[in-house]
Amino acid sequence: MAPRDDSLQSISIQLDGKNYAYWSYVMKKFLRGKTVWGIVTGDKKKPTYEKANNYATLLDSWETDNSKISIGYDTTKEVWDHLARLYTQSNFAKQYQLEFGIRALQHNNLGFQEFYAAMSDLWDELALTEPDVLKAFKLYIDR
Template sequence: MWGIFIGNKKKPTDEKADNYATLLDSWETDNSKIITWINNSVIQSIGTQLAKYDTTKEVWDHLARLYTQYNFAKQYQLEFDIRALQQNNLSVQEFYAAMSDLWDLLALTETDMLKAFKPYMDRKEEQRLVLFVMALRSDFEGRHG
């Protein structure tokens, strides 16, 4: 199926071929299956962006453009959103899931060199914990210490 991702296995176009219907059905089934896998693996806001694409290759190319380039504005916005996020009326689990989604997106902006540097990763996890605890509702105040 990797051929569908990278565009080597293309949608059949020769309608006169004897097995055109079978090839088209097979390609459409695989394409839909992969797009469903991707949509089930991303947060809803990203899934919404992907809905405009018909092929796995288009989805893959969009994700590549979105996440393989360093983007200072995107990193700034994610950092801002993380610091602005508050528990408010969310359960702890819902709040943690929301914050985790933002952390996961931010992690995509990190270089492989940073990810391989253990002191950096340890410090990042400590900072995440601090930000999480600071953003809990005040009724968790006794747990901050």
């Protein structure tokens, strides 16, 4: 019996155009777990040295991994870069939107678990909009 290929197993977060930062964070972790993140970043390059003894095997493996996540593009890196350009908003606009959502959520009639889950999602997305340069400052982190 052949091993089960769960490479197309989905993640729980769906990209909706407003949650790109959070979605990309979750997707990056998912793709790392599937050992194909190097293809997305372009670090794991398509084999080109045709005289190598295992060239056909390496090429087949790379093309198989690449085809698992590329749709409408030649490489998964092109897909990832396209999504980043399409959905990345300025941090200020995204932060404002998330902070507004956090304040607005306080007025909803949700159960505790629903409220906590929704609030946690918004806070997680907000944390992803912080510039990396601020994350290096201990005073900023300890606030």
